Amino acid sequence: MIRLKSFLTLFLISAILVSCDTNDGTKIEVPSSYEFTRNGETTVSFSGQTTRIQMGHELLPAMLDFDNSTKELLLQMYRNQTESGGDVDPFESAELNAATKNIKGKVAASVDYFSNNTAVSAVIKNQFETWISGQIEEVFPNRNTLAAEGQPGQIADGSSTRYVNGKGFEYNQLVGKSLIGALMTDQMLNNYVSVSVLDAGTNREDNNDGTLAESSNYTNMEHKWDEAYGYLFGTSANPANPLATLGDDDDFLNKYLARVDNDEDFAGIAQETFDAFALGRAAIVEGQYDVRDKQADIIRENISTVIAVRAVYYLQSGKNAIDQTTPDYGAAFHDLSEAYGFIYSLQFTRVPGSDSPYLTKTDVEGFLAELEEGNGLWDVTPETLDNMSAEIAAQFNFTVEEAAN
Amino acid sequence: MKKFSFLLLTVLIIWSCTDNGPSGPDADDFDREAILVNWADNIIIPSYTNFSEATEQLHTDAATFSEFPTASNLLTLRTSWESAYLAFQTVSVFEIGKPMELRYRDNLNIYPTDTTEIENSIQSGSYNLQLPSLNNSQGFPALDYLLNGLGEDDAEILTFYTSDPDAENYRRYLTDLTSRIDSLTSEVLADWTSGYRDEFVSNSGNGSNSSLDMMVNDYIYYYEKHLRAGKIGIPAGVFSGSPLSTHVEAYYSNDFSKELFNTSLDATQNFFNGVHINQPSESGESLSSYLDYLNTMKDGSDLVTLINNQFDAAREQAALLDNDFSAQVESNNTAMLSTYDELQMNVVYMKVDMLQALNINVDYVDADGD
Numbered sequence: 001m002i003r004l005k006s007f008l009t010l011f012l013i014s015a016i017l018v019s020c021d022t023n024d025g026t027k028i029e030v031p032s033s034y035e036f037t038r039n040g041e042t043t044v045s046f047s048g049q050t051t052r053i054q055m056g057h058e059l060l061p062a063m064l065d066f067d068n069s070t071k072e073l074l075l076q077m078y079r080n081q082t083e084s085g086g087d088v089d090p091f092e093s094a095e096l097n098a099a100t101k102n103i104k105g106k107v108a109a110s111v112d113y114f115s116n117n118t119a120v121s122a123v124i125k126n127q128f129e130t131w132i133s134g135q136i137e138e139v140f141p142n143r144n145t146l147a148a149e150g151q152p153g154q155i156a157d158g159s160s161t162r163y164v165n166g167k168g169f170e171y172n173q174l175v176g177k178s179l180i181g182a183l184m185t186d187q188m189l190n191n192y193v194s195v196s197v198l199d200a201g202t203n204r205e206d207n208n209d210g211t212l213a214e215s216s217n218y219t220n221m222e223h224k225w226d227e228a229y230g231y232l233f234g235t236s237a238n239p240a241n242p243l244a245t246l247g248d249d250d251d252f253l254n255k256y257l258a259r260v261d262n263d264e265d266f267a268g269i270a271q272e273t274f275d276a277f278a279l280g281r282a283a284i285v286e287g288q289y290d291v292r293d294k295q296a297d298i299i300r301e302n303i304s305t306v307i308a309v310r311a312v313y314y315l316q317s318g319k320n321a322i323d324q325t326t327p328d329y330g331a332a333f334h335d336l337s338e339a340y341g342f343i344y345s346l347q348f349t350r351v352p353g354s355d356s357p358y359l360t361k362t363d364v365e366g367f368l369a370e371l372e373e374g375n376g377l378w379d380v381t382p383e384t385l386d387n388m389s390a391e392i393a394a395q396f397n398f399t400v401e402e403a404a405n
Numbered sequence: 406m407k408k409f410s411f412l413l414l415t416v417l418i419i420w421s422c423t424d425n426g427p428s429g430p431d432a433d434d435f436d437r438e439a440i441l442v443n444w445a446d447n448i449i450i451p452s453y454t455n456f457s458e459a460t461e462q463l464h465t466d467a468a469t470f471s472e473f474p475t476a477s478n479l480l481t482l483r484t485s486w487e488s489a490y491l492a493f494q495t496v497s498v499f500e501i502g503k504p505m506e507l508r509y510r511d512n513l514n515i516y517p518t519d520t521t522e523i524e525n526s527i528q529s530g531s532y533n534l535q536l537p538s539l540n541n542s543q544g545f546p547a548l549d550y551l552l553n554g555l556g557e558d559d560a561e562i563l564t565f566y567t568s569d570p571d572a573e574n575y576r577r578y579l580t581d582l583t584s585r586i587d588s589l590t591s592e593v594l595a596d597w598t599s600g601y602r603d604e605f606v607s608n609s610g611n612g613s614n615s616s617l618d619m620m621v622n623d624y625i626y627y628y629e630k631h632l633r634a635g636k637i638g639i640p641a642g643v644f645s646g647s648p649l650s651t652h653v654e655a656y657y658s659n660d661f662s663k664e665l666f667n668t669s670l671d672a673t674q675n676f677f678n679g680v681h682i683n684q685p686s687e688s689g690e691s692l693s694s695y696l697d698y699l700n701t702m703k704d705g706s707d708l709v710t711l712i713n714n715q716f717d718a719a720r721e722q723a724a725l726l727d728n729d730f731s732a733q734v735e736s737n738n739t740a741m742l743s744t745y746d747e748l749q750m751n752v753v754y755m756k757v758d759m760l761q762a763l764n765i766n767v768d769y770v771d772a773d774g775d
Contacts, residue, residue, distance in 0.1 A: 146535060156508055156537030159515060325614060326505045330537070 028286055031278040033240045034229065036222070036285060043218040044239075046230025049187075051101045053235045053250050055080065056179055058091050059103070060251065063135050063172040064163065066143050071136040075129060079104045104128070107182045110190035111197050112355065113348070120361070124182055128175055135171040139163050149378045157330035167376025168329070170337040176251060177341020181348040184231040184253045185303055189350040192228035193280070193296035199289075208287050221284055225292075228299070229277050232257065246270055253303070260306045265402040273302045297352035304349035304358055307342055308396045309403045312389045314339035316404035318377075319385040333377050336385075343367050346392070358395045367391075432764045435698050436690070437617050438609035440679070443689030444620065445602050447681040452495045453594040455682070459489035460587040467583035471576040474566035476559055483552050487661065489586070490545045494668040495682065498627040501619055502605065503596035510631075511540045513586060517651050518546035520554070527574045534585050543582050546655070551579050554657030613766060621692070622768045625756050628673055633748040636666045640734050641741035648738045650731035662730040666723060674716040677755075692759065701762040703754070708762065712754045719747040 036043045059077045062069045076082065076090035080102035089097040108114050108124035138152045143163060145153035150166045164170050191197050198221050205211075207221040216223070236242035236249045247258025261270035280295030314335045321332035346359040367388050371380060389400045466485040470478040493513060500510050522542035526532035534543050556562040565575045597605075608616040634644070635654070642648040655661040675682070679691025693709045701708040722744045727733040734741050760767065 144533060144536060144538075146533075154537055156511065156540070159511055159540065161536075161538040161540075325619075326502075 026286055026288075028279060028282050028288060028291060030275045031282050034233070034242070034274075034278050034281065035240045036281060038217055041217050043222055044226050044229075045216070045218060045223060046226045046234050046239075048101050049227055049230025050234035051096065051099050052103055052106060052183065053231070053252060054093065055091065055096055055099075055101075055103050056176070056183075056252060057235075057250070058093065058096065060172055060176050063132065063175065066140060069136070069140075071133055074132045074136065078102070078128060078132060103179070103183060106187055107179070108186060108348075110186045110194075110348075112190040112194050113186060113357075114190075128178070128182070131171045131174050131178075134165060138165050139171060149375045155330040155333060157328075157334045160330075160334075162330055162334050164333050164337075164377075167372060168333040168336070168378050169340060169372075169376065170334065173334070173337035174341050174344070177338050178344040180252050180256065180341070181307060181345020185307060185345060186348040188228045188231045188253075189300045189303055190348065192224045192231075193299055195293065198224050198284075198292070204289070207284060219284075222281070225277075225281050225284055229281070232273070232277075232303075243270055243274055253306070256310050257303075257306050260309045263309070263402075263405065265398065265405070266305070266309065269302050269305070273299060276302070300350040300352045304351070305396055305398070307345045307349055308358065308392055309398060311339055311342035311346060312392055312400055312403035314342060315385045315389045315392075316400065319382045319389075322380070322385075323382040329378070336371065336377050336380070340368060340371055343371075343388075343392070359392065363391075430699050432699060432762065433611055435695055437611065437615075437695075438606060439690040440692075440695060441606045441609055441616050441620075443679050443691060444676075445597075445606055447683075447687075447689055448676060448679070449496075449499055450594075450597050450602065451682045452492075452499075453590070453597060456489070456492040456496050457587075457590045457594045459485070459492040460583070460590045463489040464580070464583040464587040467580050470566070471580045474563060474572075474576065476563060479552070479559060479563060486545070486548055486552055487658075490655065490661075490665060491668050493545060494665055495672045497631065497669070498624055498673065498676065499620075500627070501616075501623050502601050503593050507589060507592065508537075508540075509589060509593060511537075512589060513544040514546060514654075515541040515544065516546035516549075516635075516654055517656060518542060518544075518550050520550055523547055523550060523578070527571055527578045530574045530577070532578075534581060543585060545586070547582055548579070549655050549657045551575070551582070552657075553659070611764065613768060618765050619768070621760070621763070621765055624673070624676065625752075625760070625767075626769055628748075628755065629752050632666075632669050632673060633745065633752060636662070636669065636730075637741060637745045637748060640730055641738055641745055642734070643742070643745055648734035648741075650734050653730040653734075656731055659731075660728045663723065663726055663728045666730070667720070670716065670720055670723070674713070677712065677716075692763075696759065696762060699762055701758070703758050708754065708758055712751060712759070715747065715751040715754060719744060719751070722747045 034044065055077065059074065062074055062077060073090050076088045080088065080090070080096075080099065082088055091097050104125055107128060108121040114121040142152040143154060145151065147153035147155040147164050147168070152163075152165045154161050154163050155168075156162075162170055163172075201220075202211075203219070203221045203224075207219045210219065212218065213220045213223060218226070232253050233239050233242040233249070236254070237245040242249070242254075246261070247255050249255075257270050257273065260266045261268070276295040276298035280292045280299070283289070283291035283295065318332045318335035318339060321328040321335060343364055347357050347361045347364045349358045350356070351358055370384055370388065371377065373380075386400075389404075393400045393403060463482075463485045466478070466482040470482045497510055497514065504510065519541045522539065526539070526542060532539060552562070555565045566572055566579075569575060605616045608614075612618065638644060640649055640653045650656075653662045654665050675685070677691060678688055678693045680688045693713070696709045703711060722740075725740055726744065727736070730741065756767065
């Protein structure tokens with residue numbers, strides 16, 4: 001409700017700004033589909049983003065392929081090269097093996113957050129390697145052992161079997177859900193929709209003049225915006241009209257935007273986000289940069305909200321599983337492993353109109369330390385999970401209850 | 406949130422409506438402990454006792470067959486497997502207390518069973534049946550495969566226990582399965598008879614952690630997920646779009662799935678009416694008498710009558726089905742779907758109307774799916 005109001009206000013402001021801006025004539029309509037052309041050819045391109053999402057889709061199941069995966073193979077999937085930079089073919093897909101892109105290079109690599117902060121960037125990039133290695137070194141050898149406090153192994157979650165480390169965490173969930181923040185969200189919110197990237201160099205002048213990037217049909221600015229779009233819709237069945245299959249197209253942001261949109265407290269967030277992308281892109285074509293930047297703010301607020309809602313949702317699901325006469329540890333560990341990844345992702349969110357995340361790296365590390373303390377998830381209390389949920393929700397325009405149901 | 410407040414509003418309106426007339430009976434005034442006593446002493450504990458005797462017989466016959474793998478011992482073992490599997494249908498619903506802690510039902514009855522995993526375990530001779538990843542290669546469905554699915558006929562099945570290079574491992578796996586079913590069941594029964602019965606009966610309040618609220622939730626969950634969906638809906642393709650004939654219960658025995666279903670249906674209806682398991686002519690306090698006490702009506706009809714009629718309608722519809730549900734979904738799936746629809750009606754009567762009358766909240770939701 002509050003969020004809707006703030007959106008309306010924002011919309012009103014942007015509408016006013018549009019009208020101010022358009023004294024020279026044109027008012028931009030929100031395009032109904034993400035299709036833009038020049039001389040009869042499309043100007044939209046985000047193949048690098050599609051590639052990285054697909055690489056993630058091969059990496060995650062490989063972390064549970066006990067018969068075939070090795071540490072070397074998984075790390076090669078993360079880097080798409082050897083440790084010393086040599087060429088490798090770790091993927092099933094020949095196309096991915098041939099690709100020059102990789103996941104690791106774009107983890108914690110946005111201009112706004114990490115260009116002057118390469119030390120932290122390196123720590124985050126390596127964190128993923130530590131989790132991947134932990135899967136091979138701790139979980140793989142114990143895959144046929146029952147998990148217990150301090151003992152990695154398997155644990156039942158309903159009729160599913162989960163594989164956890166000695167503190168009850170699923171490394172594959174940590175990697176999957178943390179990539180949503182460290183890769184997709186960071187690149188989208190703190191890089192490609194940022195003024196620093198969109199207006200870099202002569203981008204504005206080139207865009208005004210219609211000067212195209214080398215051997216391309218798009219201006220640099222158009223392309224940067226499309227690359228942001230690609231981290232959300234890059235594997236959509238129909239990327240021009242991606243909402244029709246929202247949630248089925250990837251296991252990262254696309255999936256969880258759908259999950260949040262399906263919660264009636266947040267219904268409409270997907271359409272709103274798509275519209276912001278489409279209108280922002282149209283504004284770039286029209287050279288209306290204020291409109292563009294207003295859309296970037298909507299995208300930042302909505303994507304950040306998706307991550308926070310899912311963090312609280314999983315914290316509450318995990319709490320409910322623990323907080324009963326016969327605690328369901330398996331279900332709780334699975335939920336809380338997902339929560340861990342979404343909390344990790346919060347440090348890559350972005351408050352509109354600022355240079356900061358909704359929760360800082362220090363905040364995030366404090367939460368994660370609480371989850372990991374002692375025997376980790378084996379002895380985390382419902383109170384801890386409730387407090388954490390409340391602290392996260394307090395930074396956003398939603399309540400714990402709204403996120404939890 | 407909004408949904409909840411809407412519900413609250415509806416409930417308030419309904420309350421205020423009843424307040425206008427002479428004040429009716431209050432759900433909280435009913436002697437809930439009388440229900441718990443009837444359930445524990447006349448249904449749950451005797452059902453586990455019967456089942457425990459059946460699992461002991463099953464293990465004994467498996468051990469005999471393992472020692473002397475003859476055609477006649479195979480037939481005996483198969484008969485005791487059928488008796489035990491039928492008796493299991495009367496206890497599967499009680500996933501509360503010890504069974505919940507043990508994940509009893511998941512250990513005894515996940516189907517379809519994973520035949521590849523079974524063969525791997527037999528071949529390697531090394532397996533830990535306590536592992537959750539082996540839940541779908543043990544219990545009654547795995548025994549179904551071992552007793553009915555290894556070969557085309559009994560002679561061929563017998564060769565796996567006699568002349569096959571892994572014959573010894575087949576025999577050992579078989580008895581390891583029956584031993585585990587028997588020991589888990591003993592553990593559950595012992596828990597009920599050595600203290601849990603009193604704990605269950607005395608927890609007679611009306612909160613979400615009270616015995617009645619939890620048992621009713623387990624009961625409706627069982628009806629919805631294991632009876633309606635597991636035995637009928639999933640094989641009929643209700644959730645997948647096309648029929649899955651290999652997903653029926655007791656797939657390898659070819660003529661047993663309907664009998665298992667009917668036993669389960671009877672057990673759930675008898676539980677609703679408080680019918681004593683060993684004296685079907687007698688009954689005690691249960692959900693039906695509780696609803697009668699509250700005079701619960703739905704659209705002008707008595708809710709207890711509606712629910713019992715609906716159980717009967719499902720039974721009549723199911724009577725038209727083949728004894729083998731896998732043959733049924735392949736020849737005429739519409740009849741399966743009609744059975745599903747009849748079962749579904751009672752999900753509404755029980756999960757919505759009954760729970761509202763009894764002032765019980767649903768404590769489970771459909772899983773997120775990831």
